[in-house]
Amino acid sequence: MAKRLFSLFTFPFLLLTALKPALAHGIGQTYTLPLPLWLYLWGSGAVVFLSFVVIGLFIGKRKITPDTKITVSTTTLRIPQLPLRILQFVSLFLFFLTILTGLFGNQDPVKNFSPNFIWAVFIIVFVVTSALFGNYWQYLNPFKIIFNLIEKLLPKPVSLNITYPKSLKYWPAVAFYLAFIWLELASGFSAEPRILAFFIVIYSTITFWGMILFGKDTWLEGGEFLTVLANFLSRFSPLEYKNEAIFIRNPVNKLIDNGKIDFSLVMFIILTLAGVAFDSFKESPLFFQILAVFGLESTSPQVYQSLGVLLMSAPYLLLYFFFSALGKILSGTKETMATFASTFALSLLPISLAYFVAHFYSLFLIQGQALIYLVSDPFGIGWNLFGTAGYEMKIGFLRADHVWFSQIGLIVLGHVAAIYLAHYIALNVFINHRQAILSQYPMATLMIFYTVFSLWLLSQPIVVQTSYPTPPTYYTLAYASPPYPVPINYP
Amino acid sequence: MDKRNLTIIGALAVVAIVVILFFTLRPKTQTPIVQPPQTAQTPIVQETPAPKLFEFLIKGKKLAKPEQTIKVTEGEDVLFKITSDEVEEFHLHGYDISKDLEPNQSVEIQFKADKTGRFEFELEKSKITLGALEVLPK
Numbered sequence: 001m002a003k004r005l006f007s008l009f010t011f012p013f014l015l016l017t018a019l020k021p022a023l024a025h026g027i028g029q030t031y032t033l034p035l036p037l038w039l040y041l042w043g044s045g046a047v048v049f050l051s052f053v054v055i056g057l058f059i060g061k062r063k064i065t066p067d068t069k070i071t072v073s074t075t076t077l078r079i080p081q082l083p084l085r086i087l088q089f090v091s092l093f094l095f096f097l098t099i100l101t102g103l104f105g106n107q108d109p110v111k112n113f114s115p116n117f118i119w120a121v122f123i124i125v126f127v128v129t130s131a132l133f134g135n136y137w138q139y140l141n142p143f144k145i146i147f148n149l150i151e152k153l154l155p156k157p158v159s160l161n162i163t164y165p166k167s168l169k170y171w172p173a174v175a176f177y178l179a180f181i182w183l184e185l186a187s188g189f190s191a192e193p194r195i196l197a198f199f200i201v202i203y204s205t206i207t208f209w210g211m212i213l214f215g216k217d218t219w220l221e222g223g224e225f226l227t228v229l230a231n232f233l234s235r236f237s238p239l240e241y242k243n244e245a246i247f248i249r250n251p252v253n254k255l256i257d258n259g260k261i262d263f264s265l266v267m268f269i270i271l272t273l274a275g276v277a278f279d280s281f282k283e284s285p286l287f288f289q290i291l292a293v294f295g296l297e298s299t300s301p302q303v304y305q306s307l308g309v310l311l312m313s314a315p316y317l318l319l320y321f322f323f324s325a326l327g328k329i330l331s332g333t334k335e336t337m338a339t340f341a342s343t344f345a346l347s348l349l350p351i352s353l354a355y356f357v358a359h360f361y362s363l364f365l366i367q368g369q370a371l372i373y374l375v376s377d378p379f380g381i382g383w384n385l386f387g388t389a390g391y392e393m394k395i396g397f398l399r400a401d402h403v404w405f406s407q408i409g410l411i412v413l414g415h416v417a418a419i420y421l422a423h424y425i426a427l428n429v430f431i432n433h434r435q436a437i438l439s440q441y442p443m444a445t446l447m448i449f450y451t452v453f454s455l456w457l458l459s460q461p462i463v464v465q466t467s468y469p470t471p472p473t474y475y476t477l478a479y480a481s482p483p484y485p486v487p488i489n490y491p
Numbered sequence: 492m493d494k495r496n497l498t499i500i501g502a503l504a505v506v507a508i509v510v511i512l513f514f515t516l517r518p519k520t521q522t523p524i525v526q527p528p529q530t531a532q533t534p535i536v537q538e539t540p541a542p543k544l545f546e547f548l549i550k551g552k553k554l555a556k557p558e559q560t561i562k563v564t565e566g567e568d569v570l571f572k573i574t575s576d577e578v579e580e581f582h583l584h585g586y587d588i589s590k591d592l593e594p595n596q597s598v599e600i601q602f603k604a605d606k607t608g609r610f611e612f613e614l615e616k617s618k619i620t621l622g623a624l625e626v627l628p629k
Contacts, residue, residue: 031585031608033625042513049509053502395585400607401628462609464559466620 030362033400035407035459043408043455047415051444054419058427058437077246079139087136088145094122095142097378102197106380109191110370113378118196119184120367124360126226127233131353135234135241137227143207147216164214164222170264172210172223176203177268178309180225181275185282186305228268232349255346256425263338266345267313270320272352273450274313276359277457282308284460301465316450320348323446331430331439343429344443347422351447354414355454358407362398369393407458415451419444542568542601549575549592552619559622563604565629571600579617583624585610 035043094117102114109115130137138144151158189195210219220227234240235254240247281287282305291297296304324341333340369391374380376389383389422443423436430436543563548555563569573581575592582589585606590598604626611623 029584029611031606031610033607033609033627036627038517046509046513050506053506056498056502395608396606398608399628400609400626461560462623464611464620464622466553 030366031395031398031400032362032403034461035404035455037459039404039408040455040459043412044452046408046412047448047451047455050412050416051419051448054416054423055437055440055444058423058440079241079244079246084139087140091140091142092145098122099197099200101378101380102193102200104379105193107193108380109193111374111377111380112193113371113374113380114193115191115196116367116370116374118200119190120363121371123184124357124364124368127229127353127356127360130230130233131236134237134239135230137230137234138241141220141224141227143204143211143224144216144220147208147211151216158212159215160213161215162213164218168222169262170222170228170268173225173228174264174268174271176206176223177225177229177271177275181271181278182306182309185275185279186302186309188302188305225268228265229272232269232272233353235346235349236353252421252424255349255421256428260339260342261345263342266320266342267317269345269348269352270313270316272356273348274316275309276352276356277316277454278309278312279359280457280460281312283462283465284457285463286460288463319446319449320345323442326442327439330442331435333430333435333439340439344422344425347418347425347443348447348450350414350417350421351411351450351454352414354410354417358410358454358458361406362403365398366393366395408455411451411454411458415447418447418451422447540568542570544570544572547571547573547581547621549573549579549614549621551576552579552614552617554621560625561622562625562627564627565604565607567604569602569604569624573598573600580615581612582615583610583612589615 098114098117101112105112105114126137147158183196183199184190207219207224210223213219214222221231222228236251237254238248238251240249240254287308288297291304296307321337321341324344325337327344328335328337328340335343370393373389373391376386376391377383419440423440426436426439426443427433430439545557545561547557571581571583573590573592574595574597575581577592577594579592580589581592581598581600583600585608586602588600588602590600592598604624607626607628609623609625611620613620
């Protein structure tokens with residue numbers, strides 16, 4: 001058993017090492033211009049100003065009694081079964097199509113369904129629709145659908161139901177989420193169809209083993225990062241699904257209802273902030289200046305970007321702890337700093353979501369168009385199933401100034417929502433009104449830091465990163481000093 | 492009307508004023524004024540302004556000039572004169588313009604910068620990014 005298990009885990013890794021990746025190029029261009037200075041200044045000004053407005057609204061306001069937890073519409077809405085089955089089928093279909101096109105399709109990223117679907121469509125649509133329409137992922141998660149099917153087909157229970165180690169908490173999900181960010185932003189081969197497909201296969205294997213060992217729901221809740229992400233994002237939606245029924249709830253109550261969350265989830269939220277930020281940060285002049293200080297600028301991009309992804313959340317976390325400590329001291333609460341941090345972490349979600357959408361929506365609108373021709377030819381082998389294979393991507397419709405304004409608008413909105421939420425939580429947690437208000441000055445300052453940093457990142461000039469000759473194998477990149485110079489030029 | 496409503500209305504009024512200020516104080520991007528050569532007395536028929544010229548020099552697959560990020564304003568005519576020291580293909584993303592390069596021969600590309608955004612240009616054959624053209628909105 002152990003031996004078979006081992007081979008199941010290592011098989012995909014062995015295959016991976018045998019691959020010779022070329023460096024991807026040409027996918028993921030969004031043509032977005034950096035924010036001009038005047039907009040950055042106005043945006044930052046608005047952020048500081050609106051923070052005071054929100055704080056002002058809460059002064060003098062007494063403790064908020066949370067509304068009744070679930071507001072059910074008079075007639076309970078049932079989830080219609082036929083559309084649900086169809087959507088589940090579509091989910092499964094897309095899951096297998098992504099893997100198959102990645103493994104066996106044309107390996108030119110531009111002509112392959114897999115990387116275009118995952119990076120330019122799936123992850124963005126997943127985040128936005130989960131926030132809008134609630135936790136539908138619990139029904140459409142392909143891992144769960146497959147597992148349910150297997151359970152139905154087999155007479156004996158599939159799950160061994162070994163007790164999930166308590167200390168693991170949500171850490172597996174945090175680790176996989178970090179791996180996901182690394183693959184997307186730092187690995188250098190995110191757009192390589194076959195490698196991407198291998199990663200999906202590896203992740204699926206681990207997820208299935210997790211479900212087999214610890215039970216389906218236990219593992220999905222703690223170890224499947226998309227489920228954890230959906231659980232967070234669906235709090236923004238007024239819709240809630242429980243026991244095949246649809247409920248309507250006030251999102252504010254959903255966003256604060258558990259109050260204190262586990263530290264591993266705090267880390268997960270910090271990762272949502274830091275991960276997207278790193279995508280902009282890795283192109284900024286400051287990043288290359290920091291690399292130069294540590295003498296890392298001549299290593300390969302994979303090495304320094306991987307380091308960057310790993311370290312990016314550190315300053316975010318330290319800043320959060322620092323201001324949590326300040327909030328604890330100012331409010332004079334007897335709780336520990338860690339408890340304070342766990343209590344308010346959920347209020348960071350709007351900043352994170354707003355920045356994600358602001359950063360990635362142009363990728364969806366531009367690169368996402370690739371799907372129009374790829375649905376006709378997902379493997380990139382000359383098919384024309386729906387007659388759209390000749391579609392040419394349009395870019396003129398997305399004006400740079402419209403992108404700027406929407407980015408600023410989204411980020412400012414996210415910031416206001418975050419300050420509002422944090423106050424709401426404070427008024428619920430602290431019995432003393434004065435304590436609640438005092439605890440929020442450090443929180444508001446922290447959020448101003450985070451938000452202005454987001455705006456600053458978007459306003460940074462983009463350093464042109466010239467590519468370098470394709471290395472013979474992945475090993476030369478990872479383990480040897482690169483035989484080619486990596487030019488860095490400041491704008 | 493209680494104090495609280497007044498605060499809200501006051502806050503909204505201030506926000507409205509800030510938004511109005513924001514749009515009225517928005518700086519205009521400077522369009523370079525190209526003066527057509529003034530010939531004596533003849534009434535000047537509106538000439539098309541001379542295109543904005545960038546001379547590229549590519550040596551050893553690197554851009555020797557101009558700087559890596561070049562900026563133009565939306566609607567301007569742009570002229571690239573490209574000289575490379577080896578056989579290559581020049582490709583401008585977004586506008587999707589490609590041109591073959593011969594060693595030490597100047598090649599010209601002219602186009603109207605009608606799409607805003609940041610567009611990288613590269614050596615297509617060796618997949619090396621040279622720099623980027625930023626087309627700023629009018």
